[in-house]
Amino acid sequence: MLAASGLNKADVRSLARSWHLPSADKPAAPCLASRIPHHQVVSPEKLRQIDRAESALRLLGFADLRVRHHGDIARIELPAQDLVRAVTEPLRGQIRRVVLDAGFSYAAVDLGGVQSGAFTLPLVAVRHG
DSSP states (O other): OTTTTTOOHHHHHHHHHHTTOTTTTOOOOOOGGGGSOTTSOOOHHHHHHHHHHHHHHHHTTOSSOEEEEETTEEEEEOOHHHHHHHTSTTHHHHHHHHHHHTTOSEEEEETTOOOTTTTTHHHHHHHHO
């Protein structure tokens, strides 16, 4: 509806700021299913694991993040400015604990940072490359 009105994302954020809405600068939050690789089963259990891990990481102070589901491995994507903080104690141990508590066996911080479309980009490159 907003796009039909001629508003883009920047316009909506600007309006939200002018109205002092708390969501004005909230990071994008794509569907949790986008955290699961293509051609893998999207199950309620996997979605719960991702949601629990991401919620717990937000409580640890990370506003922008993705937890990618790779079976037993949670691949954590954070902005570059958060990487050093994430791998420094005591936060490193806290991150590992909350990710394991979410049902994963391993927690891996991706040095590539937050990668929008991380599972889709390789598919597009194969088709057009």
